[in-house]
Amino acid sequence: MDLSIGDLSRRVAVKVPTIRYYEQIGLLPAPPRTEGRQRRYGAEHVSRLSFIRHARDLGFDVEAIRELLSLAAQPDQSCEPADQIVLRHLESVERRIAQLTLLRSELRHMLEDCRHGPVRECRIIQVLADHDQCRHEHGKVS
Amino acid sequence: MDLSIGDLSRRVAVKVPTIRYYEQIGLLPAPPRTEGRQRRYGAEHVSRLSFIRHARDLGFDVEAIRELLSLAAQPDQSCEPADQIVLRHLESVERRIAQLTLLRSELRHMLEDCRHGPVRECRIIQVLADHDQCRHEHGKVS
DNA sequence: TCTTGAACCTCTAGTCGCTAGAGATTGTAT
DNA sequence: ATACAATCTCTAGCGACTAGAGGTTCAAGA
Numbered sequence: 001m002d003l004s005i006g007d008l009s010r011r012v013a014v015k016v017p018t019i020r021y022y023e024q025i026g027l028l029p030a031p032p033r034t035e036g037r038q039r040r041y042g043a044e045h046v047s048r049l050s051f052i053r054h055a056r057d058l059g060f061d062v063e064a065i066r067e068l069l070s071l072a073a074q075p076d077q078s079c080e081p082a083d084q085i086v087l088r089h090l091e092s093v094e095r096r097i098a099q100l101t102l103l104r105s106e107l108r109h110m111l112e113d114c115r116h117g118p119v120r121e122c123r124i125i126q127v128l129a130d131h132d133q134c135r136h137e138h139g140k141v142s
Numbered sequence: 143m144d145l146s147i148g149d150l151s152r153r154v155a156v157k158v159p160t161i162r163y164y165e166q167i168g169l170l171p172a173p174p175r176t177e178g179r180q181r182r183y184g185a186e187h188v189s190r191l192s193f194i195r196h197a198r199d200l201g202f203d204v205e206a207i208r209e210l211l212s213l214a215a216q217p218d219q220s221c222e223p224a225d226q227i228v229l230r231h232l233e234s235v236e237r238r239i240a241q242l243t244l245l246r247s248e249l250r251h252m253l254e255d256c257r258h259g260p261v262r263e264c265r266i267i268q269v270l271a272d273h274d275q276c277r278h279e280h281g282k283v284s
Numbered sequence: 285t286c287t288t289g290a291a292c293c294t295c296t297a298g299t300c301g302c303t304a305g306a307g308a309t310t311g312t313a314t
Numbered sequence: 315a316t317a318c319a320a321t322c323t324c325t326a327g328c329g330a331c332t333a334g335a336g337g338t339t340c341a342a343g344a
Contacts, residue, residue, distance in 0.1 A: 004311090006320065016321085021302060036310045038321055047271065054273045059245055062301075072267045079264035083256055086266055090249040097242045100235055103201055107232040114225055122221035124228055125214045129189065131196045146340090148291065158292085163331060178339045180292055204330075 003041040012049045019049065027052060027062060027069075060089055145183040154191045161191065169194060169204060169211075202231055 009016045022028040028049055031039045051072065055065045064085050071082050113123035151158045164170040170191055173181045193214065197207045206227050213224050255265035 004320075005322095015303085017303060018301085020322095025301090034310085036321085037323095038310065050273065051270050054270050056301090058248060058270075068267070068270060071261055072271065075260060075262035077261050079256060079259065079261045079266065082261065082264055082266045083253065083258070086249055086252055086256075090246065090253065093242055093246050093249060097239060097246060100239050100242070104232065104235050104239060106200060107228055107235060110228055111225065111232065114221065114228075116225070117221065118217060119213055119219050119221045119224065120217035122224055124221065124224045125210070128193050128196050128200075128210065129214065131192065146291075157332085159332065160330085162293095167330090176339080178292085179294095180339065198330090 001041075001043045001046075003046070005039050005041070008041045008045065008049065011046060012053055014049060014053050022049070022052060025062065027066065058089075059093065060085070064089065143183075143185045143188075145188070147181050147183070150183045150187065150191065153188060154195055156191055156195050164191070164194060167204065169208065200231075201235065202227070206231065 003011065005016050005019055008014075009019060014022075019028065023030055028045065031041045031045055033039055048069070051069065052065055055068060060068065067085055068082060071077065071079070110124045110127060113127075115121050115123065119125055145153065147158050147161055150156075151161060156164075161170065165172055170187065173183045173187055175181055190211070193211065194207055197210060202210065209227055210224060213219065213221070252266050252269055255269075257263050257265065261267055
């Protein structure tokens with residue numbers, strides 16, 4: 001096991017610049033280098049980067065991943081803090097789904113109401129221009 | 143109607159720096175100024191900024207809003223392009239909901255499986271460390 | 285009229301998690 | 315030996331703001 005950054009990238013499916021970025025922000029430890037200063041990774045880098053990738057796939061932010069990694073390194077501690085992190089994330093996902101579901105129904109209504117005539121009669125534009133004609137309230141989405 | 147930027151901000155519920163930002167990126171036209179170079183807004187600014195805010199609330203990005211604004215200014219044209227923009231956005235919202243729904247179920251399973259013991263036995267950490275134990279595949283989320 | 289002080293001004297930099305590019309160096313296969 | 319892909323560092327950019335510094339202007343009260 002003596003992987004170049006490109007090998008690691010292919011194996012874990014994380015792009016090369018992203019690996020360097022993770023090193024820069026201290027998420028992945030700096031590996032040893034060749035004489036010519038190229039990075040060479042071992043098995044522990046593979047598993048740590050996998051962990052990071054899976055956690056990112058699950059939508060955890062870097063701070064949460066930092067905490068999860070540090071918890072994973074303490075096998076005797078209670079896993080409750082990890083639980084809390086996951087729960088916190090789950091709740092934010094649920095809030096997001098709720099927002100987006102509202103949003104979806106608004107957008108559907110807009111499309112249904114559209115007469116497909118000229119802009120002058122277009123409900124879509126009207127709703128945007130005069131929000132009081134809108135059916136529901138909704139929070140910020142972005 | 144001769145509103146300061148603060149008046150406009152309160153009336154439309156868009157923050158002052160955001161208003162200046164919209165001017166900078168050309169979304170809101172630059173208003174006339176007082177002798178002392180302070181901005182003074184009229185009714186057309188209020189309605190244009192309202193339009194922008196409603197569209198942002200609906201999750202449209204700035205480029206889409208630019209197009210919607212320019213369509214709104216051409217009342218004789220067909221509203222089909224506006225339709226297309228809304229449809230495109232609806233589809234992306236639907237994709238996002240689908241992703242997040244998958245994600246939610248993964249996170250719920252993780253929490254269910256957790257034995258609330260030490261980290262060593264924690265399914266949450268195990269799933270992250272060894273992704274093959276994961277129940278489902280899912281796309282990128284962030 | 286003068287004085288406060290809140291509101292305004294411009295400009296730069298930071299947020300998050302990367303991604304892209306320039307320009308130079310290194311590793312590897314032929 | 316040579317070619318060329320891969321690597322290196324560094325800086326800047328993405329989107330849609332947000333925060334802060336340091337200075338100026340406006341409007342109201344004394």
